[in-house]
Amino acid sequence: MSSVLSVTNLTYQMKERSILSNISFQVMAKSSVGIIGESGSGKTTLGRLILGLLEPSHGAIFLHGKAFPSGQQNERRAIQAVFQHPLASFNPEWSVRDSILEPFRCHRPxxxxxxxxSEEDLITTLADAVGLEARLFDRFPHQLSGGQIQRAAIARAISIEPDMIVMDEPTTGLDVVSRARIIELLEHLQQTLGVSFVLISHDIDFIRRLCAETLVLRDGHAVDVIDRLESGGSYTQRFVEAGTW
Structure with a gap:
């Protein structure tokens, strides 16, 4: 199985303060890697580095074996994001439909x-893929529930068929039913689209169910890179037993 993403000795410093130090891991094709750790451990910063939204102080990121970001026109099509607060990532003055179609209109893949x-075909197909009625996409973002806007954010991310999606706390704020549906949706999308995921979460059960490998961060350092949470060291086990980070 080939590597989609490779992170090598990634370090990020801000005002001489180390936020992340020498982080290395790989994400294979059609697989998921979880990133977990306490608040302030560097999870979201790592996600932003992977997306090319921040520039590392040291180290490198490779997407399909090529340095990322390189500035090439179409490279960003390969990696998309679903942010921690999906409602805030939508333009409040646009319909959900227009926000979902924006990546497709930019890249025309x-x-x-x-x-x-046609765009109408794509909207219908995406709505079906994420389990929403297409008519909901005609609404404005604030008119959708938390679970609906999360699904709409996923629809936007998959609209250009990326190879990888970075998701930051995708189940936060969702009720039990919506959370279960999001998990089932991600499993289905991985099977049907072959997309890889980097999943940043405090939700241990979510990570356990979806991720083939988990990176455990503590104060910006990787304390474990494990295929089973139960095989981690004492720091990891403390939170596994508690059921949360």
């Missing part, structure tokens, strides 16, 4: 999995 010949 040739789609492999979504046989859409």
């Amino acid at each position: 040739i789609l492999r999995h979504f046989p859409a010949t």
Whole structure:
């Protein structure tokens, strides 16, 4: 199985303060890696570095074996994001439909999995893929529930069929039913689209169910890179037993 993402000795400093130190891991094709740790451990910063939103102080990120970001026109199509507060990531003056279609309009990709010949076809296909009624996309972001706007954010991320999606706390603030549906949706998308995920979360059960490997951060350092949470060291086990970070 080939590597989609490779992170090598990634370090990030801000005003001479070390936020992340020598982080290394890989994400294989059609797999998920979890990133967990206490608040302030560097999880979200790592996600932003992976997305190219921050520039590392040292180290490197490779996407399909090539340095990322490199500035090439279409490279950002390969990696998309679902942010921690999905409502805030939508333009409040646009319909949800227009926000979802924005990446497609920018990149105009040739789609492999979504046989859409028009934007209307694509909206219908995406709505079906994330389990929402297409009519909901005509609403404004604030008119959708937490679970609905989370699904709409996922629809936007998959609209250009990326190879990887970075998701920051995708189950935070969701009720039990919505959380279960999001987990089932991500499992389904991985099977049907072959997308890889980097999943940043405090939710241990969520990580355990979806991730083939988990990176455990503490104060900006990787204390464990493990295939089973139960195989981690004492720091990891303390939180596994508690059921949360």
